[in-house]
Amino acid sequence: MTTTQRELEECCFDFAAKWLPSILEDHKWDCAEAAELNKWTSTLVARYGKLPAHAINNDSETPLQDVFLATTVVRHTAVHRLPVTAQGIQKMIQSALQLARTLGDHSRAEGFEGLHLEMESRIRDMELNKNFLENRFDEQLQVISEQRAELDRQEKEALATMLQEDQKNKQLVGSFLEGAVKAIFGQRDEIGIIKSTNMVNSAHEDDRNDRNEIQNVAKCGST
Known part of the structure; x- marks a missing residue:
């Protein structure tokens, strides 16, 4: 989960650098590691109203705020090294995939999707x-x-x-x-x-x- 957390923080940083550079200036964030994932997501949600309509790709029925905040558990699990089931990991990867797609990060979304499919296969094998x-x-x-x-x-x-x-x-x-x-x-x-x-x-x-x-x-x- 540490790698997933880092990828999502970089995803948020790249999005902010493209669409909300003022956030980086106001908080003096010069890299993805400057803020934790939950800080990135809460800040982006708060500034959502200042974004152009085409900046967000939320084509799902999930409210945008839920898409951002769903990844909070990724950071919490990674930082506190909490035990988690395969189904729990699968759910967190799915949340990461949805956030990457929402922020238009196709490269990372593709990586999360591959990981998501791999986890599905592993879980299916485990169940069998x-x-x-x-x-x-x-x-x-x-x-x-x-x-x-x-x-x-x-x-x-x-x-x-x-x-x-x-x-x-x-x-x-x-x-x-x-x-x-x-x-x-x-x-x-x-x-x-x-x-x-x-x-x-x-x-x-x-x-x-x-x-x-x-x-x-x-x-x-x-x-």
Whole structure:
């Protein structure tokens, strides 16, 4: 923007030298750098009434004052080194082009027009590239979303498999424990039954022996 500012200041100086030399004499401006751009434009606007009708080439619908003052942002941006977007630069170049045309500076207007067209091309390329990057990003997001869904499905499947196998393992352990209990306590019950049977049989045998002994004693007494 510094170059654009300098070109516009020279454009204003050349115009004043041709059509309003009294301005240069009154302010003792002997070169374009003698005044800043905003000073040049405000001074020319103030002296507009003293200009011949054919000195200004304002064939646009934009008021002349707006054409002059629109370039103020060029100086402000250049001096303060403000960050500006490509669209912002394009707009400032367009304002510079319109001012150069208005002041009849065809050489500088041609330069600004070439710069304006170059910026249009660059901005168009930037927009196309941005669209490409956004489309690619959307495609990548779609792939990631599908992968995430697949991972979620695998996670659920793995969890279900784990729970199912854990349940089977619990059932198997339960079967083993039940078998062990039957093997251990079932054997004890069988031994207890055998012992009880033997005791009953022994008691019956003792009863028979007692009866036999009583009978023998009775026989001996009768003889």
